[in-house]
Amino acid sequence: MPDNVVSLEADAVLLHRIDTFNRRYGHVIDEDLLEDWPIFFSEDAKYLITTRQNHEANMPVGLIYCENRGMIEDRVSALRIANLYEPHSYRHLIDPPVITARQGNELSAQTSFACFRTVQASAPEIFCTGKYLDRIIDDGQDLQFKERIVVCDSERIDTLIAIPL
C-alpha cells in the first residue's frame, strides 16, 4: 500500500480520536457535568474564549481567559457558587476536526461548532457559532488540550456567558 494511503488511514484513526474527544467535551458541558470539564485540559493549559475581531486584531483579552487548569476549575466553581444568572443550558453541535499540524506528540486542530442556548422555558436560540483552535497533546492513549482557543464568529454575545463553550 502506498505511503500516503497509510498515512491517510493513520489520520482517519487520529481524526476519529479527536472527534470523539471533542464530542465528549461537548457532552460534559451540555449534560451539566461541568466538574469533569477541567479534566480535558493539561495542568498548564490555556483556555480562551474570544471573538473573531479580537483574535484577528491580536488583542489578548478574553470573554473567558484561563492560563492553567486552576483557573479553568474556578470558572466552574464560580458559576456553581458565586455567580447569578438565569438557569440555562447549551446544546453543542461539533463538526469533525481538521488536523492542521502535527509535531511529535502535539497536534494542532481546528473544529467548527454551533452552540444553542435554552434559557428556562424559552425557545432554544443560536447562542454562538465559531471554531475551536486547539493544541492537543497525544500520549498515544489519551488526548488533552494544551490550548483551546474558542473563536466566536460574532463580536456580539447575548446578555452573558457563564457556561463555557
Add this chain to the structure above:
Amino acid sequence: MSPLDFNPNDFSEIPYAVYSDDEIYAEEQKQVFQGRAWHFLGMDIELPNAGDFKTMFVGDTPVIVVRDKEGKINAMVNRCVHRGNLVCIEERGNLDHLTCVYHNWTYDLQGNLASIAFERGIQGEGGMADDYDKSCHALPKLAVETFCGLVFGTFSENMPSLTDYFGPEMCSNIRRLLDRDMELLGRFQHGLDGNWKLYMENVRDTYHATLLHSFMTTFRLNRLSMKGAVEVSEGGLHHLTYSIRTQDNDQGQYDAKEIRASKDDYTLNAPELLQSWPEFDCGTTLAIQSLFPNFSIQQLSNVITLRLIVPKGPHKSELTWWVLGAVEDTPEQRAMRIRQCNLVGPGGYIAMEDGAVVGWVRRGVKGAPDERSVLAMGGRDIERKSESRCNELAVRGFWQGWHGLMEN
C-alpha cells in the same frame, strides 16, 4: 399622567414608563441623543492613521468617525444625502474618501459632497438638475472634541466645551486613568434585553454592587465598608464613585449569613486571577464613573474599561466594552490586566449579573408603566458628594440630568 410628569425637586420615584414608552423613546432620541450632550465616539488610538474610520451609532443615528488627512478626527452621519443609503457599510477600515455604493456619490473625509456620478449626464443627456449645487451639501456633521484619547461628538451647536461639560472633578479622574499612552487590549459587545437607562442606573448604583455581585464581596474587591465616596457633578449629569481596598471598616455587616453575596467558604484554585499592583498613588482600587448620557469609565484593580450602552429601541440595548492597558506596562503588569479582565465583560465574574438584571427589571416592570421605582436609599436629595456609598444618589442624579434635557 405623563411619565415625564415628575416633581422636578424629587427624583427619588421614577415611573416605569420611562423604560418602555415609545413616545419617550422618540423624544429621548431628539433631546438626549441629538440634543445637548457630548456622546462618546471611540478612542483616538482606534483610528491611528489618516483615512482610518469606524462606524457606530449615536442613539439611533448611524455615524462615521474618521481621521482625515490633516490628522483631525471628524464625525458625520452615515447616511447619503442622495437617497439615504449607508455611506460606510463596514465597521472599521481605511479609506481615501467616502463613496456611497448605491449611485457612487463621493464625499471627502470631512463629509463634504465631492462628486456626483454622471453629474452632467451621458453625452449631454440626463444629469443632475441645475439647481442642485453639490458644494452646498454634506453629510450632517457632529462637533468633535477629544480628551485624554477619548473622542466625543455632539449634534448640538451650543454645547460647552467637553471639559466644561464634564467639570473639573470628572476630568481629574479621567486624567488619572487615561492621561498616558494607552493600548487597546480588546473589545466586547453584548446585547442586553432592556432599555439603556436600566443599564446606566446600574452603573451609577453604588448600593447594589456588593449585594448582587458575590464575587466582588467575597474577594473584598469592593465593600461598602471600605473607605470611598460617591460624587455627582452639577445638575446630576455625571457621577464618580471610588473606594480603597486596604481601608475596610467592616464591623460584621457582611457576615455571610446576612448577605447572600458574601460567601466566606468560597476560594479560588488560581488566586493569581486577582493579583494586582498599586497602579495609582491615591490608592484607589475601584472607580466607576459615568458621563452623561450613556458612557462610563471604570477601574477595578488594574482592569481599566470603557463602556458605551446604545439604545436599540425601548426594549433592547447594545453594550460595548473597551479594555485598556498602558503602553508603558511591563509584561507582568500586562499579564495581570489580562487575567483580571475575567472580572468584566459578558463573561465577567463581576459584570455578568449587571447584564442579566437589565432584562429581569424589564420583564418585571413591563405591565406597570404608571408604577414607580423608589430611589430613597441615602435620602431623597441629590447632594454633590457622600462618603457613604450605601446610597442611590447618583441614580437620582441621572434622572435629574435626563429630566433636564427632556423638559427642553
